[in-house]
Amino acid sequence: MYACVYRPPAQDQPAGDARTLAGVAEAFSPRFEVHREDLVSIDVSGLKRLLGPSQTIVDELRRDAKSRGMAVHVAVAATRTTAMVLALARLGVTVVERGGEAAALAAVPIGMLEKIEEFCTHSSLSSQKKEEQKISAGSACSACNRWGVKTFGELASLPAADLLARLGPPARVWQAIARGEDLRPLIPTLADERFESSMELEWPIEGLEPLSFVVTRLLEPLSTRLERRDRGAAVLHVMLGLVTKDMHARRLELPAPMRDVRTLRTLALLDLEAHPPAAAIDRVAIVIDPTPGRVLQHTLFTRAHPTPEQLSTLVARLGALMGQDRFGAPAVVESYRPGAFAMAPFATEWAGKAGGKNLETEGSSVPPSVVSALRRCRHPVPARVSVVDNRPVRVTTDRRGFAGGTVVHCAGPWRTSGEWWVSGTASVSHPTNPPYQTHPTSWNRDEWDVSLNDGAVYRIFLDRERDAWFVDALVD
Amino acid sequence: MIPAIAPNARVAELESLLRARKLDRTLTTAIPAAPVRDDALVAATGIGALDARLTGGFPRGQLSELVGPRSSGRTSVTLQLLAAATARGELVALVDALDMLDVESAAAAGIDLERLLWVRGHVVSNPGLCRDMNQRALEQAIRALALVLQAGNFGIVVLDVAEAPADAIRRLPFTTWLRLQRMVEGSQTTCLLVGAESMARSSAGLTVKLGIRDWGLGIRFENRLFDGLNLEARVIRARARSHEEANVALSTIASHCA
Numbered sequence: 001m002y003a004c005v006y007r008p009p010a011q012d013q014p015a016g017d018a019r020t021l022a023g024v025a026e027a028f029s030p031r032f033e034v035h036r037e038d039l040v041s042i043d044v045s046g047l048k049r050l051l052g053p054s055q056t057i058v059d060e061l062r063r064d065a066k067s068r069g070m071a072v073h074v075a076v077a078a079t080r081t082t083a084m085v086l087a088l089a090r091l092g093v094t095v096v097e098r099g100g101e102a103a104a105l106a107a108v109p110i111g112m113l114e115k116i117e118e119f120c121t122h123s124s125l126s127s128q129k130k131e132e133q134k135i136s137a138g139s140a141c142s143a144c145n146r147w148g149v150k151t152f153g154e155l156a157s158l159p160a161a162d163l164l165a166r167l168g169p170p171a172r173v174w175q176a177i178a179r180g181e182d183l184r185p186l187i188p189t190l191a192d193e194r195f196e197s198s199m200e201l202e203w204p205i206e207g208l209e210p211l212s213f214v215v216t217r218l219l220e221p222l223s224t225r226l227e228r229r230d231r232g233a234a235v236l237h238v239m240l241g242l243v244t245k246d247m248h249a250r251r252l253e254l255p256a257p258m259r260d261v262r263t264l265r266t267l268a269l270l271d272l273e274a275h276p277p278a279a280a281i282d283r284v285a286i287v288i289d290p291t292p293g294r295v296l297q298h299t300l301f302t303r304a305h306p307t308p309e310q311l312s313t314l315v316a317r318l319g320a321l322m323g324q325d326r327f328g329a330p331a332v333v334e335s336y337r338p339g340a341f342a343m344a345p346f347a348t349e350w351a352g353k354a355g356g357k358n359l360e361t362e363g364s365s366v367p368p369s370v371v372s373a374l375r376r377c378r379h380p381v382p383a384r385v386s387v388v389d390n391r392p393v394r395v396t397t398d399r400r401g402f403a404g405g406t407v408v409h410c411a412g413p414w415r416t417s418g419e420w421w422v423s424g425t426a427s428v429s430h431p432t433n434p435p436y437q438t439h440p441t442s443w444n445r446d447e448w449d450v451s452l453n454d455g456a457v458y459r460i461f462l463d464r465e466r467d468a469w470f471v472d473a474l475v476d
Numbered sequence: 477m478i479p480a481i482a483p484n485a486r487v488a489e490l491e492s493l494l495r496a497r498k499l500d501r502t503l504t505t506a507i508p509a510a511p512v513r514d515d516a517l518v519a520a521t522g523i524g525a526l527d528a529r530l531t532g533g534f535p536r537g538q539l540s541e542l543v544g545p546r547s548s549g550r551t552s553v554t555l556q557l558l559a560a561a562t563a564r565g566e567l568v569a570l571v572d573a574l575d576m577l578d579v580e581s582a583a584a585a586g587i588d589l590e591r592l593l594w595v596r597g598h599v600v601s602n603p604g605l606c607r608d609m610n611q612r613a614l615e616q617a618i619r620a621l622a623l624v625l626q627a628g629n630f631g632i633v634v635l636d637v638a639e640a641p642a643d644a645i646r647r648l649p650f651t652t653w654l655r656l657q658r659m660v661e662g663s664q665t666t667c668l669l670v671g672a673e674s675m676a677r678s679s680a681g682l683t684v685k686l687g688i689r690d691w692g693l694g695i696r697f698e699n700r701l702f703d704g705l706n707l708e709a710r711v712i713r714a715r716a717r718s719h720e721e722a723n724v725a726l727s728t729i730a731s732h733c734a
Contacts, residue, residue, distance in 0.1 A: 304629050304664075305567055305629055306567065306627050306628060306629040306630065310627045310628060310629070311627065313627070314623055314624065314626075314627040317623050318595060318620060318623060318624075321616065321619055321620055321623065322595060322596070322597075322598075322616065322620060326595065326596045326597075326598070327593065327594060327595045327596065327620075328593075328594065329589055329590050329591075329592055329593065329594065330577070330579040330582065330589050330592060330594050331579070331589055332579055332580060332583045332589070339578060339579075339580070340579075340580075341579035341580075343594075344590075346593050347590065350567065369727070369728070369729045370523055370549070370552050370553065370556050370726060370727070370728045370729070371552065371555075371556075371581070371584050371585050371728065371729060371730075371731050372549075372552050372581075372702075372704055372705060372728040372729065372730050372731065373551040373552045373554075373555050373578060373581035373582075373584075373585065374551075374578040374580075374581050375551050375576040375577075375578065375638070375639065376576055376577070376578040377576070378575050378576070378599045379599055400641070401639070401641060408695075409695065409697040410697075411697055411700050411701050411702045412700075449697075449701075449702040451547075451695045451697070451702075454546075455545060455546070455547060455688060456545070456546035456547040457547045457695055457702065457705070473578060474546055474547065475547050475702070475705070476546060476547055476548065476549065476550050476551035476552065476638070
């Protein structure tokens, strides 16, 4: 037996959504299909033993909907199609016993075909196909009206072969609807599956090593379920119940959908290592926000890159070892400040990105000659420079390994300055602010390239604000 | 009168006589041509003369060294190697033990910076005096290098310890290099150690030593501008290769000339 619940539009009741009607259906049966936000079909087989006869079932449905603030029409019949047609066509509650479908539908006007056809045929049709279906049902209704066929009963009594010949293959569907026959089974609407797992510990644990076993135990079944649903974890929630009754919750956003247990465990533990709980743990819960899994197309002709799982783990481990601000992809900034740069996060998803350049069409970005590179002293080395005729002749430092020497050749001076217009001091965390400057946001220097008798070429500069010399870089 | 025969024709005639007598093994033309560079086996530096001496480039799946004193072109060649790798679409990593990379130089060399993972060691303000800090910085850099090698599938991974004090490097256990060699063995990764002197010893498959060519004339200044360096590269050790010591001349140009 099937029941259909229809919530007609009404001015005095607020517009709800499908979840409200689905809640009504879910309260009575796990098998229900949501057609629209105002139309739900429910398989009520077996409810007779629980609730009683069909009249009681429809009364209970209506009462439950009313308690949720909805005024609905309910119909119960032996076929889903009959219940749906009657719920849409009649007010209030309708009960049709088995065998009475044709009689119950006989008086339904033919125009109901346009409203009902899309729910009775296959649900996987595209929206364009459904629109075409509606148009053909409308034209069929017009044809029936011209013939004087005005009700489902009259349509059902027409010979099938003749109807098929005049209206085409869809006529079979229309006549089946008019007779109350089901053309497809009910397709249950599945509730969103929740991926979570938790464990109460018999003894509180401290430290990450014992926690790793618990986390692995919780992640393994979740990973299996994710694989079965072709899902990956997009966000990993780790919630630790502490002996102090507090909750230590961590949320990790993953760079790519993943479900490998080892990777998820490693990322969770690295995060907890950086953000340890304040007390011993007596409860562990893991919740995963799923997302559709990645579809990977491996190729034989392009170089393999590290997977997002490998790069995510590497990034997390480097962060724990070096600090989050000590690694990444360098970036050139629009600044004249010597040695200015920025750090960007290193991308973890490289699949599908173009591999290199087509050298024939795009040309190589690598210059044809080897360009001399600098090795930048992030902390410029204070130096003593002897100057004769405004040119450095000797450079020495107190730094072991930077002994200095006599200047053999020199080029300069090249004056550079900037940001003198910026007031205040810059953030000390700026990666390009050398600590030696009194006003870190500005610089004013004369630079020289000097080759010394130790065989090396250095870039030195005179800080014109402080009248002090420094070794800034060496050419290598 | 015997007609004059052109020198080339004489050579060709002589070669044909030797081949007829099956004595052509002495001919230079009998030596098989150098194998076509295989990107799967070697990582080309993009420097034609150096790649020709290395039979294509630095070998993959092996530890290699690039050593030399200051201003010998170590950094320039390293950046050129990384640029060639990123141009091929590879991901590269640079473990910069003392945080000395100049990003503008890297961009000028043509590196696709998005494909470069730069791991910056903590700066030791006075490496010469702070021995413990030197050692910690080096050990941290080695651990970071091991993590990158474990992740795998990087085309080039460079450990730059060029300015680290020599005694700090010598205090590292010898097994460090053996362990790194085992990690990279069999992979498609080229691991390059950049330093002032050879450090991996027998663990290194290839060592290239750089130096200034024509001492005194190797550093070029022109029109009051630094113009570049004249260098020479020498392969001083190679494992599983029949290299003799071979020098190759290189030149670098200043970035304002590029």
